[in-house]
Each structure stands twice: as C-alpha cells, then as structure tokens.
Amino acid sequence: MKKKINLLLLAVMTVSAVLYVSCKKDVASTDATTAKNDATIPRAAVPQSAFNLWSTCNGNPYNISGTNGICIPVGNCGTDIDAAQQNNGQNATGLQFNGCFKGGTSAYSSASEQAVFLADNVSQWNGNEMGFVKTLNDNALKGYLQGGGQYITQVISVGDNGYHTFKCQARSNNVHQVDFYVDGAYKFTLTNNSGSYWNHFFYFVGTNHWYGGSGNSGQQIEMYNMTTY
Numbered sequence: 001m002k003k004k005i006n007l008l009l010l011a012v013m014t015v016s017a018v019l020y021v022s023c024k025k026d027v028a029s030t031d032a033t034t035a036k037n038d039a040t041i042p043r044a045a046v047p048q049s050a051f052n053l054w055s056t057c058n059g060n061p062y063n064i065s066g067t068n069g070i071c072i073p074v075g076n077c078g079t080d081i082d083a084a085q086q087n088n089g090q091n092a093t094g095l096q097f098n099g100c101f102k103g104g105t106s107a108y109s110s111a112s113e114q115a116v117f118l119a120d121n122v123s124q125w126n127g128n129e130m131g132f133v134k135t136l137n138d139n140a141l142k143g144y145l146q147g148g149g150q151y152i153t154q155v156i157s158v159g160d161n162g163y164h165t166f167k168c169q170a171r172s173n174n175v176h177q178v179d180f181y182v183d184g185a186y187k188f189t190l191t192n193n194s195g196s197y198w199n200h201f202f203y204f205v206g207t208n209h210w211y212g213g214s215g216n217s218g219q220q221i222e223m224y225n226m227t228t229y
Contacts, residue, residue, distance in 0.1 A: 147195020
C-alpha cells in the first residue's frame with residue numbers, strides 16, 4: 001500500500017509539473033503576442049496643423065479644404081522642391097496614410113520624385129528614413145530605406161496613380177528591417193544593415209523633387225489621415 005501511495009503521489013506531482021510548465025508557456029506566449037500587437041497600435045494622428053508647407057519655386061503645397069489632407073503638387077521650375085514637413089517629431093516605429101502618388105514618365109531622370117516618409121534628420125537629410133517614393137521618369141512606386149550611407153528600394157507598382165492606404169512598420173526584433181503594406185496587404189520586407197528604424201525620433205514628411213522634364217501637369221501627392229506608430 002505504501003508503495004502504491006508513493007507511486008500515486010509521484011504521478012500527481014508529475015502531472016502538476018506538466019500543467020505548471022504548460023500554463024507558464026501559454027502566459028509567456030500571450031505576453032509576446034501582446035507586445036507585438038502593442039508595437040503596431042497607432043500612437044497619434046498627425047493633423048494638417050502639425051505641418052510646415054514650403055516650396056522653393058511654384059509647387060505650393062496646400063491643405064485640402066474640408067478634409068484632414070494635404071496636397072503637394074509637383075512644381076515645374078528647372079529645380080523645384082516642395083514639401084509638407086512635420087514641425088515637431090515624435091518617437092515612432094512606422095507610418096500610415098491614405099492617399100495617392102499621381103506621377104508620370106515625363107521627367108528627365110529618376111532624381112525627380114515624390115516621397116512620403118519618416119526621417120530622423122531634417123537638416124542634412126542624411127539620416128535614417130523609411131517610406132514610399134515614386135520616380136517620375138517611369139511612374140514606379142517603391143518602398144525605400146535610407147541610412148548609414150545606403151539607399152535601398154523595391155518596386156511596389158508601376159503606373160498606379162490611384163488612392164490607397166500606405167503603411168510601413170519597423171521590426172522590434174530586427175531594427176534594420178521594415179515591413180511594407182498597401183491597403184492592408186503585406187508587400188515585402190526591406191533590410192538595411194547600415195540603418196536603424198525602431199523607435200527613433202522621426203518627422204513625417206511628404207515631398208516632391210523636380211529637376212526638369214517635358215511637363216508634369218497634374219502630378220502631385222495627396223495624403224490624408226497621417227498617422228505614426
């Protein structure tokens with residue numbers, strides 16, 4: 001009997017240990033999932049009033065009346081840079097906005113472009129950046145990363161001037177990687193081992209650069225519901 005009781009106690013202790021480990025694992029898994037979800041919760045909307053609208057010639061960005069959006073037309077001077085630049089930044093891990101890149105193929109080179117992105121250096125513009133860029137010699141929209149002297153892109157679409165929801169999100173488990181989404185659909189992940197994109201003090205920027213071409217009437221960025229993560 002004593003032997004049977006000892007065996008019974010051993011069995012109970014074994015089952016209890018298994019249940020404890022199992023429960024502990026489930027809690028850890030839940031915490032990891034929660035942390036991952038928290039990382040992609042929008043931190044704050046960035047309103048029209050948070051942006052400084054400026055131009056070097058005649059692009060003249062403006063607030064779109066009756067909405068929370070901003071339009072940044074492409075100027076047509078020989079060299080023309082136009083921008084909506086956030087006045088005060090915030091720590092962020094990504095961005096999202098609704099809008100469009102209305103481009104074309106009339107530019108002389110890919111130096112003419114439209115871009116919406118987060119930047120952690122808005123004086124020299126040589127820091128870490130992540131976002132979307134459309135080159136105006138081929139009307140190709142790309143995801144891009146800049147940082148550490150590197151500039152990395154991948155094409156999302158060509159010739160699409162329509163309205164979409166654009167999002168890019170840095171990864172917490174690899175600060176060199178950023179995921180790109182359009183209309184909620186995952187497109188790809190870019191990696192720049194020379195850059196870092198997780199939780200930097202970023203500024204939200206939309207800008208056009210024009211360096212000449214045969215005409216760019218109607219080319220512009222529209223961005224609405226600007227949000228950082």
